[in-house]
Amino acid sequence: MSGDHSHNDSQIDSGSRYNDSHKHKDKYKDKEQKHKDHKKDKEREKSKYSNSEHRDSSDKKHKEKERQKLKDGSDKQKDKQKEKRKEERSSNGKPKKEKENGFASPHIKSEPDDFYQSPKLEKSLKRERDFDDGDFKPKKIKTEDDRSEKKTKKRKQEEEDIKPKKKGNNKKGEVATDGKKKPKKEPEEKWKWWEEERYTDGSKWKFLEHKGPVFAPPYEPLPSKVKFYYDGKHMKLSNNAEEVATFFAKMLDHEYTTKDVFRKNFFKDWRKEMTSEEKSKITDLNKCDFAEMSEYFKAQAEARKTKTKEDKLKLKEENERLLQEYGFCIMDNHKERIANFRIEPPGLFRGRGDHPKMGMLKRRIRPEDIIINCSRDSKYPTPPPGTKWKEVRHDNKVTWLVSWTENIQGSIKYIMLNPSSRIKGEKDWQKYETARRLKKCVEKIRTQYREDWKSKEMRIRQRAVALYFIDKLALRAGNEKEEGETADTVGCCSLRVEHLSLHPEMDGQEFVVEFDFLGKDSIRYYNKVPVEKRVFKNLQLFMESKEPEDDVFDRLNTSILNKHLQELMDGLTAKVFRTYNASITLQQQLKELTSSEDNVPAKILSYNRANRAVAILCNHQRAPPKTFEKSMQNLQAKIDAKKDQISDARRDLKSAKADLKVCKDEKSKRQVSKYLLEGAVEAKKKAVQRAEEQLMKLEVQATDREENKQIALGTSKLNYLDPRISVAWCKKYDIPIEKIYNKTQREKFAWAIDMAGKDFEF
DNA sequence: TCTCGAACTTAGAAGGCGTCAT
DNA sequence: ATGACGCCTTCTAAGTTCGAGA
Numbered sequence: 001m002s003g004d005h006s007h008n009d010s011q012i013d014s015g016s017r018y019n020d021s022h023k024h025k026d027k028y029k030d031k032e033q034k035h036k037d038h039k040k041d042k043e044r045e046k047s048k049y050s051n052s053e054h055r056d057s058s059d060k061k062h063k064e065k066e067r068q069k070l071k072d073g074s075d076k077q078k079d080k081q082k083e084k085r086k087e088e089r090s091s092n093g094k095p096k097k098e099k100e101n102g103f104a105s106p107h108i109k110s111e112p113d114d115f116y117q118s119p120k121l122e123k124s125l126k127r128e129r130d131f132d133d134g135d136f137k138p139k140k141i142k143t144e145d146d147r148s149e150k151k152t153k154k155r156k157q158e159e160e161d162i163k164p165k166k167k168g169n170n171k172k173g174e175v176a177t178d179g180k181k182k183p184k185k186e187p188e189e190k191w192k193w194w195e196e197e198r199y200t201d202g203s204k205w206k207f208l209e210h211k212g213p214v215f216a217p218p219y220e221p222l223p224s225k226v227k228f229y230y231d232g233k234h235m236k237l238s239n240n241a242e243e244v245a246t247f248f249a250k251m252l253d254h255e256y257t258t259k260d261v262f263r264k265n266f267f268k269d270w271r272k273e274m275t276s277e278e279k280s281k282i283t284d285l286n287k288c289d290f291a292e293m294s295e296y297f298k299a300q301a302e303a304r305k306t307k308t309k310e311d312k313l314k315l316k317e318e319n320e321r322l323l324q325e326y327g328f329c330i331m332d333n334h335k336e337r338i339a340n341f342r343i344e345p346p347g348l349f350r351g352r353g354d355h356p357k358m359g360m361l362k363r364r365i366r367p368e369d370i371i372i373n374c375s376r377d378s379k380y381p382t383p384p385p386g387t388k389w390k391e392v393r394h395d396n397k398v399t400w401l402v403s404w405t406e407n408i409q410g411s412i413k414y415i416m417l418n419p420s421s422r423i424k425g426e427k428d429w430q431k432y433e434t435a436r437r438l439k440k441c442v443e444k445i446r447t448q449y450r451e452d453w454k455s456k457e458m459r460i461r462q463r464a465v466a467l468y469f470i471d472k473l474a475l476r477a478g479n480e481k482e483e484g485e486t487a488d489t490v491g492c493c494s495l496r497v498e499h500l501s502l503h504p505e506m507d508g509q510e511f512v513v514e515f516d517f518l519g520k521d522s523i524r525y526y527n528k529v530p531v532e533k534r535v536f537k538n539l540q541l542f543m544e545s546k547e548p549e550d551d552v553f554d555r556l557n558t559s560i561l562n563k564h565l566q567e568l569m570d571g572l573t574a575k576v577f578r579t580y581n582a583s584i585t586l587q588q589q590l591k592e593l594t595s596s597e598d599n600v601p602a603k604i605l606s607y608n609r610a611n612r613a614v615a616i617l618c619n620h621q622r623a624p625p626k627t628f629e630k631s632m633q634n635l636q637a638k639i640d641a642k643k644d645q646i647s648d649a650r651r652d653l654k655s656a657k658a659d660l661k662v663c664k665d666e667k668s669k670r671q672v673s674k675y676l677l678e679g680a681v682e683a684k685k686k687a688v689q690r691a692e693e694q695l696m697k698l699e700v701q702a703t704d705r706e707e708n709k710q711i712a713l714g715t716s717k718l719n720y721l722d723p724r725i726s727v728a729w730c731k732k733y734d735i736p737i738e739k740i741y742n743k744t745q746r747e748k749f750a751w752a753i754d755m756a757g758k759d760f761e762f
Numbered sequence: 763t764c765t766c767g768a769a770c771t772t773a774g775a776a777g778g779c780g781t782c783a784t
Numbered sequence: 785a786t787g788a789c790g791c792c793t794t795c796t797a798a799g800t801t802c803g804a805g806a
Contacts, residue, residue: 339794340794340795340796342794342795344795344796349797350775350796350797351797351798352773352774352775352797352798355797398768398769398770399769399770400769400770403768403769406796408797409797409798410767411767411768411797412767412768412769413796414768414769414770416769416770424770424771427770427771428771431771476772476799476800477799477800477801478799478800479799479800479801481798481799486797486798487798489798489799491799491800519799520772520773520774520797520798520799521772521773521774521797521798521799522798523773523774558800558801559764559801559802562800562801562802573800573801573802574800574801575771575772575799575800575801620773620774621774622774622775623774623775625790627788627789627790630788630789631788631789631790634788634789712773712774714773714774714792715772715773715774718772718773719771719772719773720772742791742792743792744792744793
């Protein structure tokens with residue numbers, strides 16, 4: 001089992017965890033509605049535990065725009081009566097390095113984890129030093145000149161590497177897979193930013209030039225034959241009103257448009273776009289008939305699909321042109337790919353889960369909304385004719401190129417670089433290095449939080465229990481959220497009493513905590529976890545005489561928690577635990593599951609299973625693909641067919657053998673036909689073998705797919721698993737990296753592919 | 763000390779697109 | 785050639801974290 005944590009073990013019923021989480025969203029709706037209804041009570045309730053003033057939340061409904069101003073009155077933080085006294089945690093300095101690890105027996109830690117290891121020991125990679133120092137504390141201010149000196153040493157010829165990365169076959173990984181139809185020229189050396197010095201002065205770049213964003217195409221009015229009807233009567237809409245109507249019409253098939261909140265929000269915002277006549281006429285969304293519009297768009301989509309090859313090609317070329325022109329920037333002498341160079345088009349806001357703002361109009365972004373960030377000495381992007389940027393600034397302490405403020409939440413959106421870029425890659429690498437540093441002190445930390453479960457101070461106990469959950473269950477930190485602005489979701493620190501059930505005994509296990517809550521993206525987290533007695537008792541205490549709507553950890557929030565973590569280890573925050581536990585789990589599972597005798601598909605199944613263990617730990621779910629059942633059937637059919645084929649092949653083989661035998665018995669007078677028959681037998685043998693291999697492949701595929709029904713592997717692969725673990729595994733077992741990472745992923749993880757050897761240890 | 767906003771990472775869904783079987 | 789299917793890319797929402805400033 002995963003030696004470190006036995007995450008999988010810790011779930012009594014891990015299998016059930018996934019089964020119904022999507023289906024049960026409805027149940028959640030009720031629950032949440034209840035939660036809302038009780039909000040006021042909650043506020044009152046809270047003040048029982050806190051000394052904050054009661055505030056009236058009932059009328060804070062939709063004051064949209066003004067929300068920033070509104071916030072003043074509602075300081076949730078206060079509600080919680082956080083103890084601010086920063087206590088010396090004297091214990092912190094000298095952790096008693098207890099032998100026993102913090103967990104009940106299933107959690108015996110098996111990984112070779114020596115606390116005494118000097119930080120340098122692991123540093124086989126020269127850059128790591130930098131990372132360990134973190135870049136927040138400039139020790140050595142690097143000047144331009146420093147940097148250019150460096151460049152003379154290393155970069156020189158790479159300087160000119162100002163070509164798109166798009167193909168860049170790095171000698172390392174690439175070569176095989178995607179090469180199929182590629183002209184395969186451009187042997188072009190890829191820039192290995194990971195072999196260069198990093199900035200240590202907090203600047204993110206010295207030079208940045210780009211062409212600005214691509215705006216959404218202007219609205220094209222509907223042909224006059226496509227009509228809108230109100231109350232059965234045709235009505236010609238003004239341009240603005242029509243545009244917004246089309247947003248709705250395009251979504252008609254989506255269940256969003258049946259939801260009350262969605263319709264209400266939409267209608268309200270739609271009316272704002274209407275002329276006064278329209279406004280006075282159109283007063284009831286139910287009387288609006290968008291059917292013709294909807295049909296029209298469907299027809300358009302269809303037409304797009306059936307377009308001729310040339311037309312499609314043309315579109316593609318146009319796209320490519322845009323990409324080439326706007327999709328890249330120049331940052332510090334290198335041409336880098338931009339992630340999202342297109343501005344989000346206007347439309348209707350689609351929140352996740354039970355979002356109070358779903359259906360609101362996301363307005364069109366104009367040049368006047370845009371802030372450009374680039375070098376002072378670069379060629380500034382030019383706004384479309386007749387328009388101006390909101391601002392052009394030159395802030396090299398940030399990584400974004402373009403920003404604007406979005407109108408739904410009032411938050412800022414950015415255009416940034418692709419994950420393959422230096423600036424993202426460095427950060428990613430650094431993230432894993434931090435997680436590896438945690439590995440070195442995690443036992444110490446565990447010992448301490450177990451100790452803290454006994455503290456006489458409530459806030460410390462709460463902190464310790466929360467941290468235990470974050471560590472053991474890989475929960476997210478759980479910031480407070482502004483009520484009424486977003487869906488009601490929680491993370492660790494914001495768990496409420498209603499999200500936990502305590503079972504002194506359940507299914508033959510003691511002290512079981514049942515979690516049931518909606519987390520990020522309103523994905524349900526459901527898990528039954530046996531915990532240590534002390535944790536259990538603490539939870540009982542935290543929850544006693546509280547209402548379901550009250551916070552479990554009323555003396556804790558993410559900032560308190562993170563402040564504490566920061567003291568335990570430089571750069572440590574709650575999310576580092578997720579990264580650490582995900583990566584260490586992968587490493588362990590790979591060790592456990594891979595056997596070198598397996599063939600490649602079997603090894604890859606092992607990899608996927610290891611990956612899956614992590615995805616389960618992190619609760620990365622997906623809706624089962626719509627076509628799941630069918631595709632499963634197809635696959636099964638293939639398997640059956642293959643089986644038939646095999647038995648046929650076996651029969652053939654048998655008869656060939658028989659023929660050969662007869663021939664031999666006949667005294668081998670006719671050498672020739674004997675040879676022929678021997679050849680035939682060999683061929684048949686091969687055929688059987690081949691078919692068997694194919695069958696196994698199919699079966700493996702079926703297993704893999706079945707196990708993956710509701711689990712999303714991508715997120716952990718992309719964000720939580722140190723790619724060097726996978727690279728090392730590939731190298732160790734001689735698996736082509738392409739089997740694990742697709743092209744995009746290889747680009748993102750180029751640094752890891754280049755630097756990790758088969759012996760890399762996370 | 764607390765709040766708030768800025769910046770950046772993490773997330774699942776949707777839709778595009780290439781591939782494969784027919 | 786066609787259509788089904790599944791992988792990949794794009795999209796943008798929803799988190800976390802940090803630090804400025806009141």
